[in-house]
Amino acid sequence: MSKLGLGSGINPVVSAGATIFRQLKKSRKSSSTASSTTGVVLLFFLIVVLLGAFISVRWINVASIRSITDTDTKTQNLIEIPTTSTSHRAPPPQPLPPKPKLKPKPKPLIIPFSCPIGNQNSTGICPSTPLPPPLSDDASLPPSPSCPDYFRWIHEDLRPWKSTGITQEMVKRARRTANFRLVILDGRAYVEYYRPSFQSRDVFTLWGILQLLRHYPGRIPDLELMFDTVDWPVIMARDYRGRNASVPPPLFRYCADVSTLDIVFPDWSFWGWPEINIKPWEALRRELKEGNERVRWMDREPYAYWKGNPAVAATRQDLLKCNVSEAHDWNARIYAQDWFQETRKGFKESDLANQCIHRYKIYIEGTTWSVSEKYILACNSLTLLVKPRYYDFFTRGLMPVQHYWPVRSNDKCRSIKFAVDWGNSHKQKAQAIGKEASSFIQEKVKMEYVYDYMLHLLTEYAKLLRYKPTRPPNAMELCSESMACPAEGLVKKFMMDSMVKSPHDSAPCTLPPPFSPVELRMLARRTANAIKQVEMWEQRAWESQASKPMQ
Ligand SMILES: *[C@@H]1O[C@H](CO)[C@@H](O)[C@H](O)[C@H]1NC(C)=O
Numbered sequence: 001m002s003k004l005g006l007g008s009g010i011n012p013v014v015s016a017g018a019t020i021f022r023q024l025k026k027s028r029k030s031s032s033t034a035s036s037t038t039g040v041v042l043l044f045f046l047i048v049v050l051l052g053a054f055i056s057v058r059w060i061n062v063a064s065i066r067s068i069t070d071t072d073t074k075t076q077n078l079i080e081i082p083t084t085s086t087s088h089r090a091p092p093p094q095p096l097p098p099k100p101k102l103k104p105k106p107k108p109l110i111i112p113f114s115c116p117i118g119n120q121n122s123t124g125i126c127p128s129t130p131l132p133p134p135l136s137d138d139a140s141l142p143p144s145p146s147c148p149d150y151f152r153w154i155h156e157d158l159r160p161w162k163s164t165g166i167t168q169e170m171v172k173r174a175r176r177t178a179n180f181r182l183v184i185l186d187g188r189a190y191v192e193y194y195r196p197s198f199q200s201r202d203v204f205t206l207w208g209i210l211q212l213l214r215h216y217p218g219r220i221p222d223l224e225l226m227f228d229t230v231d232w233p234v235i236m237a238r239d240y241r242g243r244n245a246s247v248p249p250p251l252f253r254y255c256a257d258v259s260t261l262d263i264v265f266p267d268w269s270f271w272g273w274p275e276i277n278i279k280p281w282e283a284l285r286r287e288l289k290e291g292n293e294r295v296r297w298m299d300r301e302p303y304a305y306w307k308g309n310p311a312v313a314a315t316r317q318d319l320l321k322c323n324v325s326e327a328h329d330w331n332a333r334i335y336a337q338d339w340f341q342e343t344r345k346g347f348k349e350s351d352l353a354n355q356c357i358h359r360y361k362i363y364i365e366g367t368t369w370s371v372s373e374k375y376i377l378a379c380n381s382l383t384l385l386v387k388p389r390y391y392d393f394f395t396r397g398l399m400p401v402q403h404y405w406p407v408r409s410n411d412k413c414r415s416i417k418f419a420v421d422w423g424n425s426h427k428q429k430a431q432a433i434g435k436e437a438s439s440f441i442q443e444k445v446k447m448e449y450v451y452d453y454m455l456h457l458l459t460e461y462a463k464l465l466r467y468k469p470t471r472p473p474n475a476m477e478l479c480s481e482s483m484a485c486p487a488e489g490l491v492k493k494f495m496m497d498s499m500v501k502s503p504h505d506s507a508p509c510t511l512p513p514p515f516s517p518v519e520l521r522m523l524a525r526r527t528a529n530a531i532k533q534v535e536m537w538e539q540r541a542w543e544s545q546a547s548k549p550m551q
C-alpha cells in the first residue's frame with residue numbers, strides 16, 4: 001500500500017510556535033570607491049551635476065524614481081518613497097530634508113486575501129483581476145545575482161525539446177499517467193484533474209504554484225503542462241532514441257534518474273505535508289537552524305542515525321541489518337518509523353528540529369527520492385548518503401565529500417562503520433562537510449530560490465511551446481481563495497502559514513547558462529572520482545583489518 005516516499009530520519013514536528021511571515025530583504029549594494037586622486041575634483045563635480053539632475057527629475061516623475069530608489073539604499077535615504085502602489089500622482093514639490101535620516105523601508109504591498117463569510121460555496125471566489133505586475137520593469141534594474149549552480153540543470157531537463165519545441169500533441173501524450181493538467185493564462189491558473197493523487201500531494205503542489213503566482217505576479221508566462229504526482233519517473237529515454245523515434249512527451253514530476261526524461265519540479269513538502277505533520281519549509285528550515293544550536297557537533301552521539309519507514313524499499317530492509325546488535329556494532333542506530341503510532345500519539349515523539357543529536361545521519365532512498373533529504377542535510381551532522389539512484393530539483397548540486405559522505409549501497413554496514421570511524425578520527429573534516437551541507441540547504445534551497453527555480457523552469461518551458469494554450473473545457477479555475485477558504489484543520493493551517501503575502505520585491509536570480517558538454521563530463525568525473533577515493537580508503541581499511549586477528 002505504501003507509496004509513501006518518505007525517508008529516513010523524518011520526524012514530523014508538533015506544530016508549536018507561530019509562523020512569522022518573513023519579509024524578504026533587499027540585497028544591499030555596496031558602492032564602489034574611486035581610486036584616482038586626480039579625478040576626485042572631477043568626480044565631485046559630476047556628483048553635484050548628477051544630484052542636481054536627479055532632484056529635478058523628482059519633480060517630473062516620482063514613479064520613475066521609485067524604480068531607481070528600489071535598488072539604491074543611499075538615495076532611498078534622501079527621497080521620500082510612496083509606500084503603496086496606488087499613489088501614481090506626484091506629491092506636491094517639497095524641499096529635501098535638511099539632514100538625511102534613516103527611513104524605514106517602504107511597507108510591502110499586501111496581496112488581498114479574504115474568504116466569504118459563512119459557509120458559502122467557493123465558485124466565483126477567485127479575484128476577478130489577477131495581481132498587477134511589479135512596478136519597476138527589469139530593464140531598468142541592474143542584473144540580479146546568479147542563481148545557485150543547480151539551476152543549470154533546468155536546461156538539461158528541457159533539452160529533449162530544444163530543437164523541436166513542444167507541440168500540443170506532445171503535451172497530450174503526457175496525459176497517459178498525469179494526475180492533472182495545469183494551464184496558466186494571464187496569471188490565472190486552471191486545472192483539470194485526471195486521477196486522484198496520494199494524500200495531499202496534488203493539493204500542495206498546486207498550492208505552491210498559486211503561491212508562485214503571488215510571489216511573482218505578472219511574470220509567469222502562459223503555459224500548459226501535465227503533472228504526474230506518483231513517485232516513479234516514467235518517460236524512458238530509451239523509447240525516444242534512434243532516427244525514427246518520436247519526441248518524448250513533456251511530463252512534470254518530483255524526481256527522475258539518468259534513464260528517464262521526466263522534468264523535475266519542487267515537491268509538495270515545501271508547502272507542507274499535513275498527513276504526517278511536516279510543516280511548510282520556510283518555518284521548518286528556520287527551526288532546523290535553531291535546533292542545530294542546541295547540541296554542538298562534538299557533544300553529539302558518535303553514531304550514524306536513521307529513522308524512517310523500512311517497508312517502502314528493499315534497500316531500506318537491507319539497512320536494518322546494520323543496526324547495533326549482540327553480534328555487531330556497525331556504529332549505526334536504526335529505528336523504524338511507525339507512522340500509525342506517531343499519528344495516534346499526535347507526533348509527540350517526532351520533532352525534526354530536535355533530531356539533530358547525532359554526528360552522523362544516514363540518508364537512504366525509499367521507493368524513489370525522499371523528501372527527508374533536505375531535513376537530514378540541514379542537521380549540521382555528516383550525512384552518510386547511501387548511493388542514490390534518483391535526483392530531485394536541487395540534489396544535483398551536491399558533491400560527495402564536499403556535502404556528504406558516500407556510502408556503498410551493496411555493502412552498507414561496513415561502509416557505514418568506516419564512515420563513522422573516519423569521522424570520529426577526522427572530527428574537523430567531518431564537521432566541515434556537515435556544515436557545508438547545512439549551508440547549502442539553508443542558503444541555496446530557501447523558499448526564495450524554490451520560487452526562482454519554479455519561475456525559471458516554467459519560463460524556459462513556456463518558451464518551447466509551439467502553440468498558444470487555451471482554457472480546457474473541463475478545467476476549473478484555482479486561486480488561493482478557492483483552495484484555502486474551504487480547507488480545514490492542518491491543511492488550512494499549512495496553507496495559511498505558507499501563503500505568500502506580498503510580491504517579491506526584486507527580480508529573480510539570473511538563470512546561469514547551460515553546461516557545456518565538457519563541463520558536464522567534468523562534473524560527472526569529479527563526482528565519480530570523489531566516490532572512488534572513499535571506496536579506496538574503505539578497501540584499504542578493510543584489507544588491513546582482515547590481516548589482523550578478529551576482535
Ligand atoms: C455554487 O453556487 C453556484 C452559483 O453561484 C451554483 O451554480 C453551484 O451549483 C453551487 N455549487 C455548489 C456545490 O453548491
Ligand SMILES: *[C@@H]1O[C@H](CO)[C@@H](O)[C@H](O)[C@H]1NC(C)=O
Binds near residue numbers: 242243244
Ligand atoms: C524509419 O522510417 C522509415 C520510413 O518510415 C523506414 O523505412 C525505416 O525502416 C525506419 N527506420 C527505423 C530504424 O525504424
Ligand SMILES: *[C@@H]1O[C@H](CO)[C@@H](O)[C@H](O)[C@H]1NC(C)=O
Binds near residue numbers: 323333334335336
Ligand atoms: C535497533 O537497535 C536498537 C537498540 O537495540 C533498538 O532499540 C531498535 O529498535 C532497533 N531497530 C530496529 C529497526 O529494529
